[in-house]
Amino acid sequence: MSLSGYKQFIEPNDTVILYLCNNLHAVLVQEKIRNKNGILVENVYQTPFGALKVKDLIGVQYGSKVELSKGWGHVIQPTPELWTLCLPHRTQIIYSPDISMILCQLDLIPGKVVVEAGTGSGSLTHAFIRCVKPKGFVFTFDFHPQRAQFAQKEFELHGVDQFVSVKCRDVLTCGFGEELNSQADAVFLDLPKPWLGISWAKHAIRYDKEVMT
Known part of the structure; x- marks a missing residue:
């Protein structure tokens, strides 16, 4: 833990x-x-x-x-930064300089809900978890069953599984699921052809009605 x-x-x-x-x-x-x-x-x-x-x-x-x-x-x-440097690579990963920019651009703080498509080796996911815990949550998706299983096991070993949900799903085809409609503060697509996931991301994003009016 x-x-x-x-x-x-x-x-x-x-x-x-x-x-x-x-x-x-x-x-x-x-x-x-x-x-x-x-x-x-x-x-x-x-x-x-x-x-x-x-x-x-x-x-x-x-x-x-x-x-x-x-x-x-x-x-x-x-730490997420040290883990990024020595984790077992299952895919090409994002490293700390780019992760820092992503966290800044997504404006993540404790309590936020973030959706990630493309769990991969879990490098970015660990950084997401640290940003949003203890009251926030990360929903991460990967289309590859074995990668999703490995990631879930790592989150459990690291004692952060209560802050993250790992699902095996092709989000470009199936989306994130109705349960995530209007629930996310941020969506990050680390996928081939990410533009195909924009319409699904729009469904997942929570909009501030007061700002929109």
């Missing part, structure tokens, strides 16, 4: 960022993992600076220097 808010010490199931000589590695803090044969074994993370017994991270303060078998590194609490 390490992306849901700032914390001091590493706990089981946290995702931590291991900083090694200008390289970042995302490590899931679990004492045991299953090997290729499906057998539970001790979780040992291999790096160019030697092995790290992941269970030894539990209780360590974020920002601390940690020993590896052939060197050392630092453990850092992840």
Whole structure:
């Protein structure tokens, strides 16, 4: 639950960022993992600076220097920016400079509702979540079932799944669903031929009646 808010010490199931000589590695803090044969074994993370017994991270303060078998590194609490630099790529992603401009242009603040079409690797989605939580919400869509499943699992591991809904849908053909009509403060289309989704975005956007009159 390490992306849901700032914390001091590493706990089981946290995702931590291991900083090694200008390289970042995302490590899931679990004492045991299953090997290729499906057998539970001790979780040992291999790096160019030697092995790290992941269970030894539990209780360590974020920002601390940690020993590896052939060197050392630092453990850092992840942010959307750090996660963007070391996440598993399922698609081409948007990086922090462009993400900053997108958040600014969409005028996102806590409490807003944002719709994203094209979850992909979840880089931008994590930034959306941080902007709108705790009272806002993100609806994100991807047409690829496996990508949607992976994203949902990551949001759960990171402790932010209560702020986001992941759905598998081709929004260019089917739209966002009637339940989102006039519910969104912002819509972002990261898709091939995004202009085909503009009519669906118009249905999803919430308009201020006082401004319109």
